[in-house]
Amino acid sequence: MATAEKVFSAPRQPILRSNAAQKLLAFAALIVIFAVFSFLSPFFATPENIVGILLATAVNGVLALGVTFVIVTAGIDLSVGTVMTLSAVMTGLTVSLAGWPVPLGILIGVLTGSVAGLINGLIISRMRVPPFIATLGMMMVARGLALVLSTLETGTIKPIYFNDVPVFRQLMMGSILSPLLAPVAPDFNLPNAVLILFVAALVAAFVLAKTVLGRYTVAIGSNEEATRLSGVGVAGWKTAVYALGGTFSGLAGVMIASRLNSAQPALGVGYELDAIAAVVIGGTSLSGGQGTILGTIIGAFIISTLTNGLRIMNVPQEWQFVVTGLIVILAVYLDILRRRRM
Amino acid sequence: MGDLLLKMAGIEKSFPGVHALSQAQFELRAGEVHALVGENGAGKSTLMKILSGIYSKDAGSVRYQGKEVEISSPRAAQHLGISMIHQELNLMNHLTLAQNVFVGREPRQPLRFMLDEAKINAQTQALFDSMHLRLDPRTLAAELTVAKQQMVEIAKALSFNSQVLIMDEPTAALTESEIDELFRIIRQLRSKGVGIVYISHRLEELKQISDRITVMRDGHYVDTVDAKAVTIDQIIGMMVGRAIYESSPEVPEQPEQAVVLAVRGLNRGTAIRDVSFVLKKGEILGFAGLMGAGRTEVARAIFGADPIDSGEIFVKGIRTAIQSPRDAVRHGIGYLSEDRKRYGLAVGLSVEANIALASFEQFVGSLGVVDDSKVRSIASRYVDLLSIKTPGIQQLVRNLSGGNQQKVVIGKWLTADTEILIFDEPTRGIDVGAKSEIYRLLNELAHAGKSILMISSELPEILRMSHRIVVMCEGRITGELSAAEATQEKIMRLATQRSGMVAATENSFAAKAEVR
Missing domain, CATH: 3.40.50.300 (P-loop containing nucleotide triphosphate hydrolases)
Structure with missing residues (x-):
């Protein structure tokens, strides 16, 4: 048996040691950014501002959750921003104009996202259109549809307000946790939006790590052909991944409508890039096969903390774009450095 | 050897520009190791990829366990109990060994959509133990050497309880002792009545491990012989069929060369x-x-x-x-x-563009304009010199056969x-x-x-x-x-x-x- 032991034992190569490092790095970066802004401005580390940061992260964070799945399969979804808007408009139409019950309107908004994602998935996996092109097309289609639907009421493009249904705004801005938090932190008015983000993140993390869908997401991104040869129906699972991504966009649509108390049909373009940036900063590889939900959430917080901090420092918005862009490039460059070492 | 398990007959398969299989046939009994040999391009892998559902056949029939079957996908083949271990490694680097072994058929608990990681780890461990493989099922596939990844692929195929196991060059990356181990496993499977198709270039192995040998050449079936009754020279004779290579280098050694x-x-x-x-x-x-x-x-x-x-x-x-x-x-x-x-x-470009690709500077005139006539004349010269078979130098490289594509690459470097x-x-x-x-x-x-x-x-x-x-x-x-x-x-x-x-x-x- 001695020979067999020698031959078949696995040499442990510390190849993946630095995977955790990137996540740690991102987290450390978040802490540093936070510390720096706290030092520079007395208005930064206040309860109100922290709530503001959390609130600002919610929508982008939920979008980024869906994008994480897509990117782990080595795909891309450019349509998440405008699909979010379309979902918001659908909720607006059903709840505010048609007067349907709020839960039903929310469901329709979320499902609108699922359907858009499903169509993305079918175009990509059945018609074999590259994800970049398919979702670019969907991005424009959803944008157009959102604008068209917003004209139904008055014949011109205009936002749909939820003023008749005040309960809808409570979805995001209300705080079911406040009574619980009151004894320890009375000033800390944690809006539901943050709760929704964390619940969605937990669900996403569970799906990615513990379910069949998550397993195939990683497998497809790692080696699509090998996955197919293992007897996995790759086309179907890929479709499911895009549908899941769309579902998160739908949820984000409902959230942004609630937060703005209106469905803004012209909104949405550019959101997909923030979401992709969050995913990438969080250490998910664009070449597929690896990525974590925790990383994505950290990435989303890095972006919103930076934006918030720079605004508090009175840095003009134009420069905020520049900084975010440089951070994205830096994050991907670190990822490439890490790969080269392997 | 047991009953007839599988019979493929009259199999035809064409790819663009290549007639890969022509009236190919193959049969396999339960409990036999049936070697499939032939030179590269003889059609062995193509035939077996048809059997394992990766390619669809153009014509012909497959009878399996007495019934006519249509194998339309790798999954259909697995359901029938036919698995193939591919020459190229097909593991997912970002998954653990156990996850790789069970990908596509994970046991789930307690709800239908949840994975049971503990169970696949335990089952994979049992599988590795039965193969005397000292590996931890929780190791990531990326951490293994090529040889060990191959052993995991074999373990994966075994885990299907396959009736037919196709191995495409399983020993190509293994050492002597690893090959001994593989053969031990193959014999163990044979005694359980599994039919094993063994594709290999290493003819000396065939005498050791196989019961029968089928030879293919240029997409055709040549013959099936008893492994015990045939010599390696006879197999080579059937494989080559005609004198196709020069027997040795024609250029004598010139040690004084610079x-x-x-x-x-x-x-x-x-x-x-x-x-x-x-x-x-x-x-x-x-x-x-x-x-x-x-x-x-x-x-x-x-x-x-x-x-x-x-x-x-x-x-x-x-x-x-x-x-x-x-x-x-x-x-x-x-x-x-x-x-x-x-x-x-650049397969989407023409023959002439590819030939000029590495040396465009030669063809650029004083104004920075490409001198097309010069490109054409050089390209034509190499097409003649290398006897590249193409309808013309404007032909897209994509449409040429593999050999002619290789000549275009040679032409490119000669031009440079x-x-x-x-x-x-x-x-x-x-x-x-x-x-x-x-x-x-x-x-x-x-x-x-x-x-x-x-x-x-x-x-x-x-x-x-x-x-x-x-x-x-x-x-x-x-x-x-x-x-x-x-x-x-x-x-x-x-x-x-x-x-x-x-x-x-x-x-x-x-x-x-x-x-x-």
Whole structure:
């Protein structure tokens, strides 16, 4: 048996040691950014501002959750921003104009996202259109549809307000946790939006790590052909991944409508890039096969903390774009450095 | 041997430009090891990919367990109990071994959509134990060597309780003791009544392991013989069928020739370890070794396609810093990749555009405009010279056969006036007839004073073409042989000569890691 032991034992190569490092790095970066802004401005580390940061992260964070799945399969979804808007408009139409019950309107908004994602998935996996092109097309289609639907009421493009249904705004801005938090932190008015983000993140993390869908997401991104040869129906699972991504966009649509108390049909373009940036900063590889939900959430917080901090420092918005862009490039460059070492 | 398990008859398959299978047939009994042999391009893998549902057949019938079956997908094949272990490794690096073994049929708990990680780890452990494989199911696939990944693939196929197990060159990357282990497992399966299809180029293995041997040639069925009653020479005779290769290099050794390329102490991580060699004018230097031995890495490093940690490269005696393919081309080095379509050709462009690709500067006039007539005349000259079979120089390269595509790449580097040509698997994916033409061309190039470094995994090809042979294993050069002294056995011994000290340290470390 001695020979067999020698031959078949696995040499442990510390190849993946630095995977955790990137996540740690991102987290450390978040802490540093936070510390720096706290030092520079007395208005930064206040309860109100922290709530503001959390609130600002919610929508982008939920979008980024869906994008994480897509990117782990080595795909891309450019349509998440405008699909979010379309979902918001659908909720607006059903709840505010048609007067349907709020839960039903929310469901329709979320499902609108699922359907858009499903169509993305079918175009990509059945018609074999590259994800970049398919979702670019969907991005424009959803944008157009959102604008068209917003004209139904008055014949011109205009936002749909939820003023008749005040309960809808409570979805995001209300705080079911406040009574619980009151004894320890009375000033800390944690809006539901943050709760929704964390619940969605937990669900996403569970799906990615513990379910069949998550397993195939990683497998497809790692080696699509090998996955197919293992007897996995790759086309179907890929479709499911895009549908899941769309579902998160739908949820984000409902959230942004609630937060703005209106469905803004012209909104949405550019959101997909923030979401992709969050995913990438969080250490998910664009070449597929690896990525974590925790990383994505950290990435989303890095972006919103930076934006918030720079605004508090009175840095003009134009420069905020520049900084975010440089951070994205830096994050991907670190990822490439890490790969080269392997 | 048991009952007839499988019978394929009259199988036809065509790919664009290639008639891969013509009236191919094959049968398999329960509890037999049936070897399928033939040269590259004979159609063995194609036939087995049809059986395992990867390709669909154009015509013919497959009878399995007494019934006519249509195998439309890999999944359908698995359901029938037919699995194939592919030549190219097919593991997902980002998943653990257990996740790899059970991908596509994970046991789930307690709700239908949830994975049961503990269960697959336990089942995979049991599977590894039955194979005497000392691996932790929770290890990531990326952490294993090529040989170990292959063993995991075999474990994966075994886990299907397959009735038919197809192994495509399973020993290509294994050492002697690993092969013994594999054979032990194969015999164990045979005794359980599994039918095993064994595709291999290593004919000496077939006598050891197989019961019957079926020979294929150029997509046709040749014969099926009893393994005990046939000699290796007879098998080779059936495989080759006609004299297709020159028997030995035509160019005599010319040791007084000048050294055109010298490499000293080349290093990059664990992929290239202290590699030194010289290449002389008019010489074909063969680079032999198993998959993953580091030959392509050395070629790419010399060509400037990958960075190196340390080492010196001398071109015609002058120390040269080659930091990019552009530098390499400027110093007269051309690299013909093993993956022509990805790295060698712009298949969507015409023959003439590809031939001019590496040397466009030659064809640019004073105003920065490409001189089309000059491109055309050079391209036409090489099409004639290399007898590239194409309807015209405007033809898209995509539409040419593999052999002619390879000639276009050669034409490209000749146009660029390269003195040193690195051929990486020059005949991979090229049909048998076109192969001999590539060989003739290589000989002619060497005659004309070009220096050729030829990487090949086909030992007969190395032996027939090379003046000298360098053998690599695990990133190191383990030996050098002259054409006169080289035999398949000697090359294989060098190709599997692992560095003892390194292996021992790694293993003791691994053993410790596994104790916990």
